[in-house]
Amino acid sequence: MDSNSNNFGDQFQNKSKYVRDDLPKHFLNWDTKPKTYKNYVNPIKIIHLSTPEFDEDLPFITNRQSLRTFSQEALDLEKISLLLFGISGITRSYPQFALRTVPSAGGLFPIETYSVINNVDGIDPGIYHHNIKDHVLECLKLGDYRIEAMKACLDQKMVYNSAITFVWTAIIERAKWKYLQRCYRYIYMDAGHVGQNFYLVAEALGLGACTIGAIYDNELNNLLEIDGVEETAIYVGVIGNKISII
Numbered sequence: 001m002d003s004n005s006n007n008f009g010d011q012f013q014n015k016s017k018y019v020r021d022d023l024p025k026h027f028l029n030w031d032t033k034p035k036t037y038k039n040y041v042n043p044i045k046i047i048h049l050s051t052p053e054f055d056e057d058l059p060f061i062t063n064r065q066s067l068r069t070f071s072q073e074a075l076d077l078e079k080i081s082l083l084l085f086g087i088s089g090i091t092r093s094y095p096q097f098a099l100r101t102v103p104s105a106g107g108l109f110p111i112e113t114y115s116v117i118n119n120v121d122g123i124d125p126g127i128y129h130h131n132i133k134d135h136v137l138e139c140l141k142l143g144d145y146r147i148e149a150m151k152a153c154l155d156q157k158m159v160y161n162s163a164i165t166f167v168w169t170a171i172i173e174r175a176k177w178k179y180l181q182r183c184y185r186y187i188y189m190d191a192g193h194v195g196q197n198f199y200l201v202a203e204a205l206g207l208g209a210c211t212i213g214a215i216y217d218n219e220l221n222n223l224l225e226i227d228g229v230e231e232t233a234i235y236v237g238v239i240g241n242k243i244s245i246i
């Protein structure tokens with residue numbers, strides 16, 4: 001961390017971590033919930049818009065939703081390739097840099113993707129890192145990490161039952177090099193783009209998916225063996241086959 005007092009971004013990142021048994025003491029007062037929608041009472045005029053109808057081959061835009069229960073059928077190997085490519089695949093290469101399926105502030109791409117593989121045909125359960133440049137999975141640890149991953153996500157059961165739990169981390173310096181303390185804003189925006197592509201590709205492939213922001217940050221960092229400062233867990237996405245309703 002910066003030694004001077006202008007490390008407000010680092011402080012935000014560190015102080016907003018969830019720590020087991022030390023969660024913020026806070027209850028929801030529904031009487032004070034802010035209004036969800038804003039409208040102007042006296043606009044100059046109102047333009048009525050046509051009924052939104054997407055092209056038939058874009059149903060994943062309107063059908064996307066968070067699913068938190070999955071069938072225990074294994075996920076196809078090809079689908080993990082499509083998911084990872086949709087999350088951060090390289091689509092345009094130039095001599096000095098390359099651009100991807102997702103946008104990123106300054107084209108700096110601080111987000112990394114780890115996969116806790118639980119139930120994928122042809123891949124042993126374990127923790128893998130997506131090597132984006134070569135589009136391969138690098139195996140870091142073999143074994144069943146469903147319980148540890150679930151615990152690190154505030155004990156949410158969907159993590160235990162997923163075919164894959166993706167963990168998105170940020171390598172802070174990649175963005176801080178240009179944006180200094182403001183980098184944290186862009187890191188979370190970048191992660192949001194990754195998350196949305198994850199949802200849309202999942203829906204396009206007919207899979208169920210949910211993203212997770214409620215994490216015990218350092219439990220997840222420990223699972224991935226990253227230090228939580230230079231590289232830290234930011235966001236999680238669980239995925240699996242949908243439960244078919246017959």
Ligand SMILES: Cc1cc2nc3c(=O)[nH]c(=O)nc-3n(C[C@H](O)[C@H](O)[C@H](O)COP(=O)(O)O)c2cc1C
Binds near residue numbers: 064211
């Ligand atoms: C940043 C973010 C964090 C989220 N974290 C969680 C979470 O920890 N647990 C959960 O069950 N859902 C989580 N969700 C899913 C939201 O609850 C869900 O998107 C919202 O209720 C709207 O429902 P929909 O996605 O089905 O449209 C998260 C979504 C976002 C965008």
